[in-house]
Amino acid sequence: MSAFDRLVAAGRELPDLSGVDWGALPARYKRYPRQGVRLPYPPRRTRTELGRLGDLLFSVNGLSRLLWLTDADLTLHHGTPSITGSTTPSIAVPGTGGHGDALVETARPIPSAGARYPVELYVCSGPEVPGLPPGVYHYDPPRHALDAVRAGESRTEVNRALGAGDGPVPELIVLLTTVFWRTAAKYGAFAHRLLGLDAGVAAEQMLQAAARHGLPATLHTTLSVERVDRILGLNAFAESTVAAVTCGRSVPPSTAPLSRPVTAVSPETSIVGLDHLADLAEVHAACMRAAPPPPEPPVREPWGPGSQPHALTPHPLPNAEQPPDAEPSPNAALLTRRSTLSGYSPTAITPADLARVLRSLHPGSWVQHLILIHRVTGLPTGSYRYDATTHTLLRIGPRPDLLPTVPPLLRKEYGEAAAVLVPVGDYAGGGELGHRLLTLETGRQLQRAALAAAAARLACRIHCDFPGPTLLAWMGVDTSSLDTLALMTLGVPPRRSVPADLCFSPALE
Ligand SMILES: Cc1cc2nc3c(=O)[nH]c(=O)nc-3n(C[C@H](O)[C@H](O)[C@H](O)COP(=O)(O)O)c2cc1C
Incomplete structure (x- = not known):
């Protein structure tokens, strides 16, 4: 069995948290020497270019609540x-x-597996943002500041690493990295799957925050990781780049020479030499070598055995949009989304609410969506497949009454939720890099659904703490070349006697 096969197998099991030393988990923040720029605060109230950049970063990684x-x-x-x-x-x-x-x-605004927040953000800027000299900066969430990592023009070199060649550069490039040990200290090899999901969640939030500011933004997920890590001065087996978001207009690069990278005050732990994470290190090395990107692995249609599309009853979903003032927009949800802490009020939701969440997904050949319907007015209980092209649910089988052995929180949510979203795809089909891209895409889809749910005043929570193969089998789905990539419970928010969380400042709402 290869390191990759072992990691994929570990990702299909329930994570084992019995040996976690909760007091020894690594810090969730990376610190550089305090040389750089304080960003205007509160982020939502500023109108300057620098304030807009600060809001973009805060919307992903800010300490918001x-x-x-x-x-x-x-x-x-x-x-x-x-x-x-x-x-x-x-x-x-x-x-x-x-x-x-x-x-x-x-x-923070984004969800993160186990609240470990392994994603760090770096900004490569030129002279276009007043108050921010050209350089590479690390976003420091506790201080809402940009700490200087390198001075000078880095965008030409980063652009090349993104495969864009020489010539004009984007006004800003935001680089997303993941810190392996931050998540792996808790989840071991299971972290392989979670790190990609977390990165996808952060990337999607970044794109939506850019859209809120009317800033053109493009996500890059295939890049020369080694070159970008070198530009950032990272030890690639402690923290490594997973994606880049290029923002703004194309501009000529400046001529400011690039200085040497500053060393972080809190260097991250390398996973090389940690026996139980040897597979993670090997697979990461393979990902860095893997270029050009593999072809998208085709996902088998997730029909139940013996059920063909023509034999399934379609349930078209409503298309009508809500009146614009009836609810918060997905923009507002960027800072108000949160995971339900104590399940749901066991009440039905409307097909229109479910439709809004499903409409936010853009399933491609990488990821398909199964839905377990429990309490949606007018829809029979059951397991469905969502067909995004026709915006229709196709019933493929019964809904399992119970989930296989899962933690109490998920058991409670499953019993009370109106619906459960189950993205599926083929973990192993695309090899090391394909797996990373698949988990990234899944994270993006989950975050889109979470924002749409929050905008519809629904509650939700992402889960990876369930045995995927058993769930699919219980749904009557043939599990060959098909994995559950995660799960999202969805429903009416519960009433709580104690506030679940607070915003630091009303100005952030
Ligand atoms: C990739 C991913 C996996 C997650 N897996 C679980 C899980 O298995 N069980 C669970 O209770 N919560 C899970 N969560 C939810 C996180 O625990 C939650 O996002 C975190 O505690 C922060 O809280 P917030 O979402 O309210 O900001 C997951 C979140 C993400 C992004």
Whole structure:
């Protein structure tokens, strides 16, 4: 069995968290010496070019809210009211008469597996943004600042690494990296799958935040990783580039010479030499060597055995858009989206609400979507396939009553949710780089669905803590060359006696 096969197999199992040393998890922030530029705050209230850039970065990685986990939440999430060794502060919760403590955590606009936030953002700029000298900068979420990594013009070199050749450069290039150990310290080899999903979530949020500012933006997922890592001064086995977003107009590059990279104050741990992550290191090395990109692996149509499309009953979904003022726009949802903490109110949603979430997806040949319908007015309970071209649901089988062995939180959500989204694809078909691109694309789709759900005032939560092959088999789907890539429960937000989280400042809403 190759390292890649072993990682794919690990990604199909439930992650084992029994040996996690909660007190020893690595920091979720990277720090550089404080030389650079403070970004205007609060980000939503600024009108300058620099403020706009700050808002773009804040919308992805900013410390936008405080998350309150009560004893009841912790029991539901971890099976115990306290996480042994956790270094996160615990405070008394107002409104509980002193009876309840809460674990308080900083949280960000984007969801992240285990709230590990492995994605770091770097900006390559020229002279176009007033107040920001040409250079490479790291976004520091706690200080909402750009720390200088290199001075000078980097965009020509980065552009070449993106395969764009010489000539004009984009006004800004935002590079997205993932820090392996940050997620792998908790999830081991299972992190391979999560890192790609997290990167896809962040990339999608970046694109949507750019659209909010009317900034043209393009995502690049195939690039010379080695060259970009070198430009950023990274140890490629501790932190490595996964994607780039080029923003703004094409402009002539400046002539400012590029200085040597600054060393981070908090260097990240390399996974080389960590025995249990040897496969992750080997697969990452293979990804870096893999170019040009592999062809998109075709995804088999996920019909149940013996069911052919013509034999399935189509359920067309409504197309009507809601009146524009009836609900927050997906733009507003960029900062208000959050994962449900305590399941759902077991109430039906309308087909129009479900349609809005499904419309946000753009399934291609990489990712297809199965949907488990539980409480959607007028739709029979069951497992469906979503056909994006006709915006139709096709019923392929029954909905399993229960999920196979899953943690209590997911069991509760599954019982109360109105619907469950199950993106499927072929993990192994595209090789090392294909797997990375597939997980990235899945992360993008999940984030689109999460933003659409928030805009429709629905709650949701992404999950990877379930045995995918068993779920597909229970749905009556033939599992050869087909994997569940993640799962998203979706439903009506529950009522809570204690606030689940708070925005740092009303100005951020
Ligand atoms: C790729 C990915 C996988 C996730 N997997 C799980 C999971 O298996 N179980 C779970 O309860 N939450 C899961 N989550 C949700 C995170 O725990 C949640 O995003 C994080 O705690 C931050 O909270 P927020 O989404 O409210 O900002 C996942 C999120 C992402 C992006």
